[in-house]
Amino acid sequence: MKKWLISFILLLAAVVLAACGGNEEKSETQEASTTESKEIKFGATAGPYSDMVTKIIKPGLEEKGYTVKLVEFSDYIQPNNALDTGDIDANLFQHSIYLETFAKENKMDLTGLISVPTAPMxxxxxxxxxxxxxxxxxxxxxxxxxxxxxxxxxxxxxxxxxxxxxxxxxxxxxxxxxxxxxxxxxxxxxxxxxxxxxxxxxxxxxxxxxxxxxxxxxxxxxxxxxxMDDKYRNVVAVTTANKDTQLAQDIKAVVESEAFEKAIDEDFQGFGKPTWMAK
The missing domain is CATH 3.40.190.10 (Periplasmic binding protein-like II)
Structure with missing residues (x-):
């Protein structure tokens, strides 16, 4: 009877450990899947900058394996709110001065990743x-x-x-x-x-x-x-916590590419290029 009881306890322990191991493996798999996800949401105001995302940035990121959804906004408040809460991964609609002022006034930690050609006054x-x-x-x-x-x-x-x-x-x-x-x-x-x-x-x-x-x-x-002073040029913004992520690096690579500048010259005539692009 004693031997049977010991065997039962050992068997039960093995089952519990196996279950825990399976849950841990499942959890690790889910975490890896989340980390490796390339489905992103890119916010922009309706008009030339949503066009810039759709025509140039989105295709460039898709070539790098991302699935990109454009989220279009009609005001200058919600794109940063959505970025701050994580509803979108990046946005394009504002210049550096507006971004810095908005983030400070609303206690948000946002960063301008890279400036883009901008429609001048x-x-x-x-x-x-x-x-x-x-x-x-x-x-x-x-x-x-x-x-x-x-x-x-x-x-x-x-x-x-x-x-x-x-x-x-x-x-x-x-x-x-x-x-x-x-x-x-x-x-x-x-x-x-x-x-x-x-x-x-x-x-x-x-x-x-x-x-x-x-x-x-x-x-x-x-x-x-x-x-235009570069501080008035629109920037791709992300949360400061994400400024060094692979996505941030890939966005910069797309904007800095020859294909991006060529598309700007063809479809966005009159847009002033940032200093880094003119070099």
Missing amino acids: GIYSNSFKSLDDIQDGATVAIPNDPTNAARAFNTLQDAGLITVSKDADPLTVSEKDIDDNKKNLTFQPIEAGQLPRAVESADLSAVPGNFALAAGMNLLDALQLEN
């Missing part, structure tokens, strides 16, 4: 066909937010229409920093989204590239395109 006009035609006292519609207003003044300076103080920070230039207003231009600050329509009412309108494209405008019709 342009000075558009239905009144004048060239910069030389601009008359004294012309009205210029400019964005009413400080960040985009600074871009407008820098672009007007590049066009030779104003001179900005050498002591002014290019990222925060305002009307008070103008040293010389050669044409006595009159500035009319309005909401950035209304600037495409302002081409009809003002002599000149400084239109950010995303709004110009959304309104069906051709970037190459601008009298002057912005010589």
Whole structure:
């Protein structure tokens, strides 16, 4: 009886150990499967940047074995919220300054992975066909937010229409920093989204590239395109915890490829290339 009891206990122990081993093996298999998964979600706002993901980035990642789903957003809030919560793996819609400010204000740990060619601000006009035609006292519609207003003044300076103080920070230039207003231009600050329509009412309108494209405008019709600071170029963003992952490395490899630049030249004419791409 004693021998039988000992044998039963040993048999029971063996069964339990085998079950635990099987569960551990199953758990390890599930973990490996999750780790090796190449199904990703890439967020972008509707328009040129969702097109950039669909036409260039997605095919490039698929060549590396990923299955890519585009998640399209209609505002500038949800793409970062979704990235922060893990609902998407990366996004493309914002420049570095916006990303840094948004992440700080909302206590998110997000990182710009790599900058991409970006639609520049342009000075558009239905009144004048060239910069030389601009008359004294012309009205210029400019964005009413400080960040985009600074871009407008820098672009007007590049066009030779104003001179900005050498002591002014290019990222925060305002009307008070103008040293010389050669044409006595009159500035009319309005909401950035209304600037495409302002081409009809003002002599000149400084239109950010995303709004110009959304309104069906051709970037190459601008009298002057912005010589964009890299901080205003859109970036692919990921969570800081994922900035060194294989996915992050593969995204960078796709964006840095010759195929990517060739597609930009063919399908995104007028987009300003980041400094790293121009080298």
